[in-house]
Amino acid sequence: MVTIKQDVVCIGGGIMSVTLAKLAQELDPNINITIYEKLSSCALESTQSINNAGTGHAGFCELNYTPLNKHNEVNINRALKINREFEISLQFWSFLAKKYKTFKPKSFITQVPHISFVRGEKNISFLKKRYEALSKTLLFKDIQFTRNKETIKKWAPLIGLESKDEMAMTKYEFGSDIDFESLSHEMLKILSKNKKFRVQTNHEVKSISQQNDKTWNLKIYDNKKDEMILVNSKFIFIGAGGSTIHLLQKSKIKNQKGYAGFPVNGEWLICKNQSITKKHFSKIYGLAGPKAPPMSAPHLDLRIINGKKQLMFGPFASFTFKFLKTGSYLDLIKSIKGRNIFPMLHVFVSNLSLLSYLIKQSSNSYKNKMNTLKEFYPLAKEKDWKLETAGKRVQIIKPYKKIGGKLEFGTEIVWSDDSSLAALLGASPGASTSVYSMLNVIERSLKRRIGSKAWKNKIEKIAPSYNQDLSTKPSLFIKTRRSTYKTLGFKI
Numbered sequence: 001m002v003t004i005k006q007d008v009v010c011i012g013g014g015i016m017s018v019t020l021a022k023l024a025q026e027l028d029p030n031i032n033i034t035i036y037e038k039l040s041s042c043a044l045e046s047t048q049s050i051n052n053a054g055t056g057h058a059g060f061c062e063l064n065y066t067p068l069n070k071h072n073e074v075n076i077n078r079a080l081k082i083n084r085e086f087e088i089s090l091q092f093w094s095f096l097a098k099k100y101k102t103f104k105p106k107s108f109i110t111q112v113p114h115i116s117f118v119r120g121e122k123n124i125s126f127l128k129k130r131y132e133a134l135s136k137t138l139l140f141k142d143i144q145f146t147r148n149k150e151t152i153k154k155w156a157p158l159i160g161l162e163s164k165d166e167m168a169m170t171k172y173e174f175g176s177d178i179d180f181e182s183l184s185h186e187m188l189k190i191l192s193k194n195k196k197f198r199v200q201t202n203h204e205v206k207s208i209s210q211q212n213d214k215t216w217n218l219k220i221y222d223n224k225k226d227e228m229i230l231v232n233s234k235f236i237f238i239g240a241g242g243s244t245i246h247l248l249q250k251s252k253i254k255n256q257k258g259y260a261g262f263p264v265n266g267e268w269l270i271c272k273n274q275s276i277t278k279k280h281f282s283k284i285y286g287l288a289g290p291k292a293p294p295m296s297a298p299h300l301d302l303r304i305i306n307g308k309k310q311l312m313f314g315p316f317a318s319f320t321f322k323f324l325k326t327g328s329y330l331d332l333i334k335s336i337k338g339r340n341i342f343p344m345l346h347v348f349v350s351n352l353s354l355l356s357y358l359i360k361q362s363s364n365s366y367k368n369k370m371n372t373l374k375e376f377y378p379l380a381k382e383k384d385w386k387l388e389t390a391g392k393r394v395q396i397i398k399p400y401k402k403i404g405g406k407l408e409f410g411t412e413i414v415w416s417d418d419s420s421l422a423a424l425l426g427a428s429p430g431a432s433t434s435v436y437s438m439l440n441v442i443e444r445s446l447k448r449r450i451g452s453k454a455w456k457n458k459i460e461k462i463a464p465s466y467n468q469d470l471s472t473k474p475s476l477f478i479k480t481r482r483s484t485y486k487t488l489g490f491k492i
Contacts, residue, residue, distance in 0.1 A: 001230050007032040008446070009218060009233040011205050011247055012240030013042030015431045016424055018184045020237050020438040022191055023092070027442065027450050027458050032196045034231070036203040036220055038240075043184040045324055046241040047431065049305045050268070051391030053283075053315070056176035057429035058086040059134075060143065061114035061285040064294035064409075066130050074129045076137070082429050083139045084470050085436035088463045091480055092435040093183070094487040095462050100190045108183035110304045111490045113282040114175030115155060117376075119165040123287060131170050138471050144171045157279045158300070160378035174490055175283060177304055180431045203229075208236065208251040214420055216251075235445050238423035242323030242394040245335055248423045253416040257339040258399030259425065262347065262407055263332055264293065264358065265320035266390035269373055271311040273384045277302070280311055284376065293317055293354060293395075294409050294428075300376045313373045315390055319358035323394050340397070343405025347397045351407055393427040411437065419445045439466055 008024060010017035013035050021033045035042065046052060059065050059079030069075050096103045118127045124147065134140035146152060147168045149161050155171055191197045202223040209217050211232075218231045238247045245261045271277065280302050288297040296317035303310050323331035336344065348355055366387055373380050400406040411426035411433075422441045439459070447455050459466050470477045485492045 001228070003217075004034075004229065004231045005032070006034050006231060006233040007449075008034075008235050008237070009216070009231060010035045010237045010239060012045075012238065012244070013037030013039070013184075013199065013201065014045060014047035014239060014241060015043065015180045015184050015434050016239035016438065017237060018042065018187050018191070019434045020239070020441060021197060022096070022187045023435070023438050023442055023462070024446060025191060025194055025197060026462060027455065028446075029194060030196065031446075031449070034198045034200060036205060036218075036231075037199065037201045038204045038223075039326065040201055042188060042199060042201065043181045045326065046391045046393075046427075047180045047184055048391065049179050049181045049303070050388060051325060052180060052431065053299065053301060053312070054177050054179060054303050054305075055114075055283055055299075055301065055432070056086060056089075056109070056178045057082055057432035058114070058175065059083045060140070060172035060175050061116045061170070061283060061299075062297070063116055063118075063127075063130070063285060063287050064297055066134070068126065068129075074126070074133045076130070076133045079134065080137065080139060080471060082433060084465070085433035086429070087139075087470055087480065087484075088439070088466055089432060089435040090484040090488065091463045091465065094484040096187070096190070097487050103186055103190055105488045107186060107307075108179045109488055110177045112175050112177040112302050112304075113155070114172045115282050115284045116170045117156070117159065117167070117284050117286050118169075119167045121166055124166060124168040127168050127170060138474055138477055140172070142173065144173075145169070146171075156282060156284055158276075158377045158379070159284070160374075160376075162378065169284075171282075174485065174492075177283065177302060178432070179303075179305055182306075205247060205250075208247065208421075210251070210253075210416070210420070214418055216421065234420065236421045237441060238421070242327060242331070242392045244423050244425055245323065245394065246331070248414060248425075249335070249337060251416070251421055251423075253414075253421060255414055255416065256423070258343050258405070259414060260340040260344045260347075260397040260405070261323060261332070261335055261394040261425075262397050263320050263323050264393045264395060265318045265322075265362070266315035266393060267318075267369070268312045268314040268316075268388050268390050269369060269385045270313075270388050271380075271384050271386075272308075274309070276384060277309040277311050286376070292357060298372065298376065300373075313376065313385075314369075316361060316364065316369055316372075317358060317393075318361040318364070319355065320362075320392060322392055325389065325391050327392070340399075340405075342403040343397055343399050346400075346403070346405040347407045394425075396426045413437065413441065415444070435463060436466070439463065
């Protein structure tokens with residue numbers, strides 16, 4: 001069997017792997033990179049448009065990013081962090097648009113206002129505190145707050161105003177809707193112009209093992225040719241969505257021990273009736289219900305997919321055994337190992353109310369889901385809304401203390417000790433902060449190859465605010481934001 005030599009292997013053809021490949025190629029055009037994807041095309045799982053919310057997560061409207069602390073004060077640190085990281089994504093996409101005429105921002109990003117919406121005095125008090133804390137910062141200075149029902153009607157015409165409950169909204173004009181599937185294919189088009197880059201679809205990684213020289217051997221099954229191939233790579237990135245945990249376990253690196261996945265299913269109610277979609281021009285996020293996980297906070301979103309408007313409401317979260325939409329109901333069972341069984345048990349026992357909620361939601365009827373939608377949009381009619389399955393979200397179970405475990409809603413990169421392998425676990429904010437995450441991977445694993453001076457010079461062009469705090473640098477913030485918004489087609 002002939003061994004194929006590579007500098008970089010990316011497992012999984014979603015937004016993370018594609019972003020890593022394009023960044024690495026920009027920093028070193030001579031680097032050999034191959035993406036191996038199990039399915040027939042790239043970006044068909046979590047990155048596929050229908051499988052995610054398409055929100056450019058920037059902390060503008062996501063209320064779970066700004067929790068109340070024990071002193072009843074709003075903690076905005078996570079929102080600030082995510083916003084800074086999202087700005088880096090915007091900067092990189094803007095850089096590509098300026099450099100490559102074929103890279104079209106209009107095909108994947110649309111300016112869509114981000115709105116937070118609450119009812120009841122307690123929740124309004126929280127939203128007002130959140131607004132006051134965020135509006136004092138440079139990054140969120142343009143956020144608006146209102147309790148005026150006429151203003152609310154103007155911002156969100158579909159929201160019902162007949163309720164006797166008091167309500168309030170915040171609005172950020174420069175939010176975005178992003179088609180990450182289209183974005184991935186836009187980057188793949190320009191990646192493929194370099195002969196040192198390849199994509200191999202219908203290829204499934206069967207084994208990963210480190211060699212004495214610290215390189216990695218991968219046995220990969222070619223489903224089309226019905227044959228096994230052997231690949232040797234200096235660096236491996238695992239960005240395979242829900243199946244990352246299985247692949248990480250195959251690598252047998254020390255740092256993966258104790259990690260596991262907590263799979264969550266999702267569904268959307270989708271409306272494609274243009275007489276309705278034309279009346280809604282924002283993403284409106286509410287608060288998650290009691291015992292509900294953060295990712296189930298209801299939102300009514302304008303989506304632009306393949307150039308066409310549609311509305312999506314949800315996600316309706318429930319329990320599942322599958323780690324991928326195209327996965328197996330044995331995924332969760334197969335992920336159980338000696339080193340992670342106690343962290344898993346600890347998490348499931350510690351989160352019985354969450355587990356119970358997700359299991360109950362699995363049998364939630366279409367009618368009940370429509371009733372939830374009507375809390376946002378009272379005039380919604382069943383004939384206009386179709387229920388569709390979204391992608392899976394495998395949340396992180398990680399070892400905690402001696403034999404315990406903890407559940408985390410976010411993303412995390414797990415590394416081998418020598419940084420020659422990196423694996424991305426988790427979900428939101430995920431794709432929105434993909435550029436920041438992948439720059440971290442490159443800086444830790446490939447910077448030596450690129451060289452410190454070349455790295456610094458190129459990063460300043462690709463992502464000017466990387467490793468800088470935009471919230472403390474007004475001139476850099478104004479310069480980069482104006483430039484990126486203009487290049488990406490935002491009205492400023």
